[in-house]
Amino acid sequence: TQLLEQSPQFLSIQEGENLTVYCNSSSVFSSLQWYRQEPGEGPVLLVTVVTGGEVKKLKRLTFQFGDARKDSSLHITAAQPGDTGLYLCAGNAGNMLTFGGGTRLMVKP
Amino acid sequence: SQTIHQWPATLVQPVGSPLSLECTVEGTSNPNLYWYRQAAGRGLQLLFYSVGIGQISSEVPQNLSASRPQDRQFILSSKKLLLSDSGFYLCAWSTGTVGQPQHFGDGTRLSIL
Numbered sequence: 001t002q003l004l005e006q007s008p009q010f011l012s013i014q015e016g017e018n019l020t021v022y023c024n025s026s027s028v029f030s031s032l033q034w035y036r037q038e039p040g041e042g043p044v045l046l047v048t049v050v051t052g053g054e055v056k057k058l059k060r061l062t063f064q065f066g067d068a069r070k071d072s073s074l075h076i077t078a079a080q081p082g083d084t085g086l087y088l089c090a091g092n093a094g095n096m097l098t099f100g101g102g103t104r105l106m107v108k109p
Numbered sequence: 110s111q112t113i114h115q116w117p118a119t120l121v122q123p124v125g126s127p128l129s130l131e132c133t134v135e136g137t138s139n140p141n142l143y144w145y146r147q148a149a150g151r152g153l154q155l156l157f158y159s160v161g162i163g164q165i166s167s168e169v170p171q172n173l174s175a176s177r178p179q180d181r182q183f184i185l186s187s188k189k190l191l192l193s194d195s196g197f198y199l200c201a202w203s204t205g206t207v208g209q210p211q212h213f214g215d216g217t218r219l220s221i222l
Contacts (some may be wrong), residue, residue: 004152006152030207030208031208033210033211036179040214040215040216040218041215042115042199042201042213042214042215042216043153043199043213044213045210045211045212048210050208086150088152088153090153090207090211092207092208092215094207095141095153095158095160095203095207096155096158097153097155097211099152099154100152101151101152102150102151104150
């Protein structure tokens with residue numbers, strides 16, 4: 001069974017601070033996705049990383065896929081209240097996704 | 110563009126009653142379809158997935174079943190709901206290409222009384 005450990009589970013920060021969310025596994029994934037979810041809605045895809053060592057930037061969000069394709073990180077620079085939500089990482093194995101437990105982020109104005 | 114619809118958005122059902130949640134996808138053909146359950150503020154647990162009409166794979170033994178009567182329709186059912194069936198149910202689709210991301214509906218909040 002493939003497991004994805006996501007940390008931290010909860011994060012409460014002030015507007016303007018930086019943060020990093022981690023997603024770790026002992027398994028290798030062919031690709032990894034990051035999603036953001038608002039209460040009462042489905043997860044929305046932020047990014048897919050495929051190549052070991054890959055770094056992708058989406059405005060203030062930076063996503064990194066580990067060299068061995070077992071782990072990933074999401075770094076947010078100068079967080080804003082609009083970044084508040086549940087962040088989920090998910091690793092691809094064939095047609096299946098294994099989800100991390102999620103990181104609930106709250107950014108206070 | 111592709112869209113995915115789930116309904117109802119909210120459902121309150123008594124213990125022992127039947128269940129039918131529906132999910133449809135538009136704008137794509139022969140998608141892979143998935144049903145997930147999500148505990149409050151946590152990750153997603155895969156319940157069922159389907160790679161084609163009439164093809165259902167179950168990931169977790171439980172009180173629920175799934176069916177795919179048409180290419181872009183996926184139904185989650187139960188004959189008799191349990192209290193433990195309460196939760197947030199999400200439908201998702203992906204293309205048949207390995208490694209592609211999944212795209213989610215807005216979910217159904219199911220409360221069992």
